[in-house]
Amino acid sequence: MDKLINDFSFGLFFWQLAILIVLIFLLKKFAWKPILDSLNTREEGIKDALDSAEKARKEMQNLNADNEKLLQEARLQRDSMLKEARELKERIVTEASSEAQEKADKIVAQAQITIQNEKNAALADLKNQVAELSIEIAEKVIRKELSSSEQQYRLVEEMLEDVTLK
Amino acid sequence: MRKENIFKILLAGLFVLVSLNLNAKEAEEETTGKIDTKTGVKEFLGHHLKDSHYFTFFSDGEKGEHYGFPLPVIIWDGGLKVFLASKFHHGEELVELDGNYYKLYHSKIYKTGAEGIIEYGENGFPTNEKPLDFSITKNVIAMITVAILMFLMFWALAKNYQKRSIPKGFSRVLEPLVIYVRDDIAKPNIGPRYKKYMSFLLTVFFFILILNLLGLTPFGINVTGNIAITLGLALVTFIIVQFSGNKHYWKHIFWMPGVPVPMKIILMPIEVLGMLTKPFALMIRLFANMMAGHVVVMSLLGLIFIFQNWIASPAFFGFTLFISLIELLVAFLQAYIFTLLSALYIGMAVEEHEDHPKDHGEDIPVI
Numbered sequence: 001m002d003k004l005i006n007d008f009s010f011g012l013f014f015w016q017l018a019i020l021i022v023l024i025f026l027l028k029k030f031a032w033k034p035i036l037d038s039l040n041t042r043e044e045g046i047k048d049a050l051d052s053a054e055k056a057r058k059e060m061q062n063l064n065a066d067n068e069k070l071l072q073e074a075r076l077q078r079d080s081m082l083k084e085a086r087e088l089k090e091r092i093v094t095e096a097s098s099e100a101q102e103k104a105d106k107i108v109a110q111a112q113i114t115i116q117n118e119k120n121a122a123l124a125d126l127k128n129q130v131a132e133l134s135i136e137i138a139e140k141v142i143r144k145e146l147s148s149s150e151q152q153y154r155l156v157e158e159m160l161e162d163v164t165l166k
Numbered sequence: 167m168r169k170e171n172i173f174k175i176l177l178a179g180l181f182v183l184v185s186l187n188l189n190a191k192e193a194e195e196e197t198t199g200k201i202d203t204k205t206g207v208k209e210f211l212g213h214h215l216k217d218s219h220y221f222t223f224f225s226d227g228e229k230g231e232h233y234g235f236p237l238p239v240i241i242w243d244g245g246l247k248v249f250l251a252s253k254f255h256h257g258e259e260l261v262e263l264d265g266n267y268y269k270l271y272h273s274k275i276y277k278t279g280a281e282g283i284i285e286y287g288e289n290g291f292p293t294n295e296k297p298l299d300f301s302i303t304k305n306v307i308a309m310i311t312v313a314i315l316m317f318l319m320f321w322a323l324a325k326n327y328q329k330r331s332i333p334k335g336f337s338r339v340l341e342p343l344v345i346y347v348r349d350d351i352a353k354p355n356i357g358p359r360y361k362k363y364m365s366f367l368l369t370v371f372f373f374i375l376i377l378n379l380l381g382l383t384p385f386g387i388n389v390t391g392n393i394a395i396t397l398g399l400a401l402v403t404f405i406i407v408q409f410s411g412n413k414h415y416w417k418h419i420f421w422m423p424g425v426p427v428p429m430k431i432i433l434m435p436i437e438v439l440g441m442l443t444k445p446f447a448l449m450i451r452l453f454a455n456m457m458a459g460h461v462v463v464m465s466l467l468g469l470i471f472i473f474q475n476w477i478a479s480p481a482f483f484g485f486t487l488f489i490s491l492i493e494l495l496v497a498f499l500q501a502y503i504f505t506l507l508s509a510l511y512i513g514m515a516v517e518e519h520e521d522h523p524k525d526h527g528e529d530i531p532v533i
Contacts, residue, residue, distance in 0.1 A: 006291045009274075009394050011240075011300040012217055016309060016398040020373065023313045028365035031320030035344060036364060038327030045331070 134163065207468030214386050214464055215457060216273040218304040219251035223385070232256060237307060241268070241275060243297035251301070268297070275299050305395065308387045312376045316369075347371050347505060355509040359516050363509070366406060370399060371505040378456060378497030382463075382490060390500070391456035393449070400449035403508040407445075411515040444511055448504060455500050459493045 141155050222234035236252035243266060253261045254270040260282045261268045269278045276284060276294040287293040323340050326333035333341055347368050352360040377389040389395055417423060419437040422430050466486040470479045 002289045002291060004393055007216065007274075007393070008397075009217060009303075009392075010298060012303060012305055012392065013394040013398050014300060015302075015306045016395050017401070019306075019309045019313050020369070020398060020402060023316065023373065024365055024369045026317060027320055027369050030317070031324045032365045032368050034324040034327065035320065036348070036361075038324070038331070039341075039345065039348075042327075042331045 130163070134159065203472050203474075207465075207472060211461065211464045211468065213273065215388055215391065215460060217392060218273050219254065219270065219275075219301055220256070221304050221307060237304065238302045239275070240300040240302065241297040242300060243277065269294075275301075304387065305389045305392060308377065308380060308385075308389050309395075312373060312380065312389075315376065316372055320372075343372075344368060351502070351506050351509050355506065355513040356516060357513060360509075363406070363410075363512050366402070367505050367509055370402070370508065371501050374399070374452065374504055375498065375501035378501060379494075381456060381460065382493055382497065388456070388460050390452055391460050393453050396449040396453040399452070399504065400445040403448060403511060404442075404445035406508075407511045407515045408441075410512055412518065414517065415515045444507075448507055452500055452504050455496060459489075459496055462489050463493060 137159065138156070141152070141159075218237075219239060220232065220234055220236050222232050224233050236250045239247075239249055239251050239253075241247050245264070247263050249261065249263070251270070253259070254268075257270040260278065260280075262280075267278045267280055267282060269276050269282045269284065271284055271292060274292075274296065276292055276296055278284065278294055284292045284294055319336070319340060323333055323337040323344075326337045332338075348360075348364060351371070352364055352367050356363055374390055377387075377395075380387050381390060419441060420434055422433045422437065425433065463486060466482055466489055470482045470486070473479060473482065
């Protein structure tokens, strides 16, 4: 202990403190501050980069999920559309066929009516012509054979017989 | 592979140089003072541990010459006196300045009479008056060198970051050490307020580390093994701790919360003493570790020359090598411990209540 106290050098102590304190302040200004700042910036940069990478990864995942969902939806829509189209087609076909049937029936019915009418008209015409003819014949007969009343009678009878035959 | 070789050569060179140094010194003592090797080694060891007014690389004992350079002596004795240490002729001559005589005796400057007689007290130490010695001694030179070295190294590192985010070259070695001090010493021990103390912790860590490493070189520098240096370092820690102490810190010292009043009174002087023992332990730990390391290495080296035979010398060479490697570890370890404990003490002083709400039982009475 005595030796320690004897060996203690106040001058050295003084210089040591002076050098250390000057060194602390010099290094603080020229080294530690810029070094620690740069280290901080670098570490924050790395952290940010990692964070953004993670974010991008998550976004990518979300995007993929969205795509999948969209695809699924599209598929469902397609299926429903196809189904609808098929139904529509069937309906159109049935509708068309029934309509055609109806139309055909209608046409046939009209045709029948028309035919009936024509036939009736034709019959009436014929009847008229027969009547005119009969009258003509009768005229002629009357003119020719009006002399004999017997003959006239016979002829009328014959003619009438013919007429009723029809 | 090549780098390893260079390292090996350097290591070998280190030992050769130290050995030469010792050999020369020992031989000198033999021729001049007729002192046996044992005493010579002891003397040399004593000189090595002390500060010096010369920067001696090695001495040639047979010619009585010292190879190195003298350092400036600055003393305050009723006025500032500056001269070169070469005037002392290695303690052989008195220096006369303004009617006063000064003698260099065991690396210390004493005021003597014209005859240069050193008087001894009861404890065996000189009782002569000592002028205030502000000399630029070997240790001061070493510290200035380290300061310049540190400034250049870390300035280069700082400039490195301006150009690229990952440093190149030697700076790449320094960066992990800086990060280590920040992440493993400052952050866990000080907590969120660590930034304010980074300059001190980093400077002290590298200052001690480089001085420790310098102590392993053959220049024979023993800076961190000097009590004046460790006192200075511990004092700075002490002052920083006291000035950063918050309300809780002072309350814990003078009026311990959570204990009965009589206990508070008993605890007060204990806590005040604890305040002082912490830096005191810092001072002694670093000083004793580094000095002990130097003593062991030098003693083992001395043994090579004491035995001087073909079996013992290589064996002690091996021992020295082994201890030197351990000293290399100690150099890092002591720098780490000093910084770590400084950070811990600062952390205790700045710790806020809300920092660790769990392990603070302040408001709950203990009994």
